[in-house]
Amino acid sequence: MKSLYILGTRGIPARHGGFETFAEKLSLYLVSKGWSVTLYCQEDGNGRSWESDWCGIRRIHIPINRKGAVGTVLFDWLATRDALSQDGLFLTLGYNTAIFNLLQRLKGQTNVINMDGIEWRRDKWGPIAKTWFWLNERAGCWIGNHLVADHPKIKEHLATRVSSDKITMIPYGGDEVLSADPARLEPYGVEPGQFSVIIARPEPENSFLEMVRAFSCKPRRHKLVVLGNFTPELNPYHRQVIDAASDEVIFPGAIYEAAVVQALRFYSRFYLHGHRVGGTNPSLVEALGAGCAVIAHDNHFNRWVAGPDAAYFKDEAACSELFDLMLTDDAAVKRMKSASRKRFQERFTWEQVLREYEDLLTRWYPTK
Template sequence: MLNQKHLNILGIRGVPGSHGGFETFATHLAPYLAAKGWSVTVYCQLDPVEEGIVPDSFEDEWKGVRRVHIGTERTGSVGSVIFDWRCIRDVLRRPGIDLVLGYNTAVFCILQRLYGRRVIMNMDGIEWKRGKWRWPIKAWFYVNEFIGANLANRAIADHPEIARHLKRHGCFGSVVIPYGSDSITSADESHLAGLGLEKSKYIVSIARIEQENSVLEFVRAFSRKTRGIKLVVLGKFDPNNDYHTRILEAASDEVIFPGAIYDAGIVSALRFFALAYVHGHQVGGTNPSLVEALGAGNAVIAHDNRFNRWVAGPEQFYFGSEDDFDAVLETVTRSPERVEHARQAARGRHSANFTWDIIFKAYEDLLLKYVK
């Protein structure tokens, strides 16, 4: 009997992913399913050789996964839309289920459904609510979220609050499957020296430098007085961005800005040896960085909202204002027993809910329902 378990993964830049939640997810999921007997195809984006010149498309194998590399003549958001369209045109001639990660170009799902394809779509976060977007982009995201939620055979919500949000679009059949991560049980402490850090004498934030992530608030609160520990803020800063400038100006000498770091070994060490992890995200579903913090056994200092509390649990630390953050810092720096309790709770929550094996089994169980 021929293998009927075919899966096509779309909506990402490709595998292996150097950074980005969906790319990391697909980098783990695709080989997992291939080892389970699935025929897996992942679409990978090729940037133009130079603006306007499209590189040749090609296919290859990676860890038992078929990769289809498709080129575009543009970079940035426009290039991503072009890439997604070309992926849809290509996948129409291939067998299997289409797993679309993200709804940014869900309008193309119309063509997939007209061709009778089975489409599973991960609806990601509520992108159109983010303050950084201008209204035309917000409108684009809103329309595509509505289309994706209602045209896909099954919508995946990575958080119960996202599922409730989708119901307002008339999507009552979404399934909740959160994000996962590896468990970090060891790391190379020598990575800290290059950044002037010592074990358990710093707290770390790993996030995009955006207003919705509360970076200015916690930097300003941390910098009110001498702390005796460092605050490490990973992320790319733009010298022409006013919000970024305000953060840099608000920072005390104990705040370190090492830029965006994508080396997995360094990032793992920064998590593993931190006194605590700071998670200022105010919107979204199950954020990958927060799940990864739990997997590293971090005590978590998170913005107090329903998204973060569902993921991190009641044993962690929460703040709603700069004064709250200041008070939490006092507890974290003066109560090692409380921090250790939060660390143990983080590992327990991760092992019970967010390991890759748990998440991938949930995905495979769902996908098997659509195998013909």
């Protein structure tokens, strides 16, 4: 039986983000194929680690009494230290603490690293954090036995560090949504087709301010639902976004109930995606899977994922112009929705993605 150990996520079942969802999907898939899968989980608290079984997956729970980035770094260190005593293949999701994986390389363990996005380019990080991420990206490229890039442009970027033969491109996956409960919309006062939606972390590089201003510059006779964890009393950027919004913009906060998020995507007129940095973003893939008509920031990351039939904007003025043109163009919306489903089926189903991961991990499984 092949044994895989997964590092770099906060744990499963998924509650936090894209990597956790991927880790859950991959673990369940591999277990169904006869693999033994162990995954490290970060827990709040003190004391010794413990183990549990979830759907046939072995989980090693490591309690951490620190919050934020410091707690994550400590968890990664303790998980890597424990992994040194294990036998099998290792998959590390993210390179943020890749320097720790040097110990595995020195011990002769085989470690495949998913290099995620170009974290050090994100606006939200200060100079110290950007330097840390830049150094760990370099370290991950050297230390990993093989690398996974989730986007062709990420592979091109990594190939400036190491040979492209050391990198396999496998994108993120998503679930197809063919129906949703319209009653889930009622708490937000919106009706199918009469609103558009933004679902992302409210950070500058995700273009929240530009999109909200573009929508709010004139009456639209339409609603814009902006999902995200806004703390305007603590975050000046969040305050800017909220102050820029017209009374047609709704801020329901962060919503983690999958059925609600699916309904908001499925029944939206447009899904707005303002990400300027990153590879294959999970939220954009999920929008394609829900058949959303996509309006996205114009960059090579988004264009490869959403395809030529999405609508793109370079700046606030261009985004506003798209609203002017497309809020009344039903034929264009229908065409865009159909193109999103086609693009999703071409490249982003979990069946495709997980099969490609199994093939890669099988090729890299250590032989003794």
